[in-house]
Amino acid sequence: MPIKSYLAHPHQGKKQELVHELSSISSCEVIPAENNDLVIVVTETNNNTEDDILKEKIEAIESLKLLAMVSGFDTPKSN
Amino acid sequence: MYTSLTNRREFIKKMAVMSAMTAAATMFPGILFAEEQERNLPENANLDWKKAPCRFCGVGCGVLIGIDNGKAVAVKGDPKSPVNKGLCCVKGYHSVISIYGKDRLTKPLIKKNGKYVETSMKEALDLIASKMKETISNHGKDAVSIYGSGQWTIPDGYVASKLFKGCIGTNNVEANARLCMASAVTGFMTSFGIDEPMGCYDDIDHADVFVLWGNNMAEMHPVLFSRLLDQRLKRGVKIIDFATRTTRTSMAADRSIIFQPQTDLAVANAICYEIINNGWVNKSFVEKHCNFKKGLTNMGYGLEDHYSFDDKPEGITFEAFKTFLQDYTPEKVAKISGVSAKDIKYMASYYGDPNKKVMSLWCMGMNQHTRGTWINNLVYNIHLLTGKISEPGNSPFSLTGQPSACGTVREVGTLTHKLPHGVVTNKEHREFAAKIWDVPAENIPAKPSYHTVEMFRALDRGDIKFMWIQVTNPMVTMPKLKRYRDACEKEGRFIVVSDIYPTPTTDIADVILPSAMWIEREGMYGNSERRTQYFEKMIEPSGEAMSDTWQIVEVAKRLGYEKQFYYNEDTHIEEIYNEYRRHHEGNKHAMAPLEVLKAEPGAQWPYVNGKSTKWRFNADYDPACSNGEQFHFYGNPDGKAIIWQRPYEPAPEIPDDDYPFWLCTGRVVEHWHTGSMTRRIPVLHKAMPHAYVELNPEQAKEMQIQTGDRIKLTTRRGEIILPASVNERGVPERNQVFVPFFDENMLINDVTLDAFCPISKQPDYKKCAVKVEKV
């Protein structure tokens, strides 16, 4: 159950778009900064394969300029 | 603690959010996340916002504290403060939470038969005064001492100095700033004859290039670093990180240049060589405003008790200086420093380019150095040779670590050799202080007694019997700690500790006094850029807690000094500050009146004719310049600054076959120094719960070490086990490890070395030899 957090930097003027795109992905929690062009993204997936697919999906978002990982945790799957 | 996996996952998710917020706050101090911030605020908050300098670091950000029903509930950066312009880092933002930790000390405690017993403040203060009297009468006045802090407010330090130096008549006054700023002070004193930076933070808005000398600003001075990043966005400035380890600062810089520990001395000389060799010297500036000197070399490292050193400066010619630098060609220096000749030339070219304004910034890397005074001198040499000094954007700038290391320790002079104005060795300075203190001039001894390391050694030997420790935690921060911890616990020693939480230092106390913290009392701090900032008492102290200032006043009265400590409890801070200002009258150091400090987000001394001074020694800005020239280095009698011939000398303990790694220690962004406050802020504690040892990733792989593995570090002083950290926050070079010192459960200072700079007496926490094993 990988849990990861990222700092997502939008392209200029595209913060809202980025927040919108990210929010539409169900395994992403999105926390936009109030006063900066920066969005925190926390992802939670079932396994590494899903995690890789999700990362690719995020990186394909057009309004995203840069995705920087901050932390990664792997936790046993709960029932 | 987390029984179910679901709970554990939720917890980890929160951790992930917190890590991201911490990282975001480092890169963008002042960043706000609505949800999180509002969670801390009461509903429908009708907050009363009051201004204060931040409690934590020496940047000295102006903050606004939200008070609700007598409780401090929120913090935001003060948009009116020119220091931080509304920004605030993760420590500052959470600072008020540290007031309300569950285990705040609220009652005085006295050790009786090995157990702490609650008592009244009156009884505790009576006991302290009687112990002091008894010690003085049995062992002499030099058997009592006080050890304070760069987190002392200005009035705290002032009354401590007045009581011990002026009234009791001992120079046994020291502060933990000896461990962090002493080399900066001796650097200024030897190069300019007067302490503290000539420039200010406004230099950041003017410089084209920033050279960070061993200074992890992204973590240690986050708000200032964000101002650098901001300038890069706006003006494309260059940031060069010159360090021994790759940090968050290196990652954010335009260039990261790594040098071998201690060889910054050689590289600085090589830069000077290049400046001269390429004809980049600002000849008219040097001729008009500089002298050349050399001092003694091979001074030793202060490892023995009673070590003493007096430099014997000697004038030299520019030609002699030039000849000396022949040993420091970039090619020669590349061999010892690991910095390529190309990189040395690259740095030199910025300093040498007349069209580029350069700001050099440093802090512990240069100050905690067995040749700390020298490396400070050498960086000034670079700026003096090129004339890039004392004007907007051209600025050698020594940053401080603590909120009032400058304001209290350096300006009030709470070091053994200092007075608020001048030094104890100068008869006129003693007479001047004695007059204001209303004591006979003979009271103040003409000889300094013990600097910090030697003060604790004296306690160990039994020369000092009584020590009062305020606002600092030496049982975590002293190098070669075990010796000094054992010293405190010896028979016949009496230790008083004033603090707000239990710490390893309160553990060795005979009396513990609960102190009022920061905005629970009134006071002032002075930051790195000569800015004095006032804060009012905003909330009531916890329990019986009392300000450190008033604790000292109460004891002074009990010792019979009512005449000198005439202050009224309600107005004492104002009375003390007004008295203190008299020591600094005149154009060189005048302090702003209290009304100004109350109304403004601080003022920078010299404060003359209603104006702060931003750049000293430059006639356009500094009212103390009087030689009719553009620049006047009036700290020295002939008005000139000194370019020093200082060689490279190795560190005292170099890695060898038995101890093959360098050990470097330092701080992390989440924690303030020993963590006694920030570890009680849940979000910060969770983000950085314990210390670790950072290893070089390649070497860790070869040693089959992964993050979390148990690693034993052994030095000649002892051993310690820590979890490994590989490729996480910082990346050390091969054969080097880094350990943060904030964690009282993993006391890295048990194994560090107590070698110090012979001139500043500041210990070097950045270099000793260590063996690294996986266990």
Ligand code: SF4
């Ligand atoms: S940078 Fe320093 S002074 Fe500013 S908010 Fe952070 S800890 Fe406080």
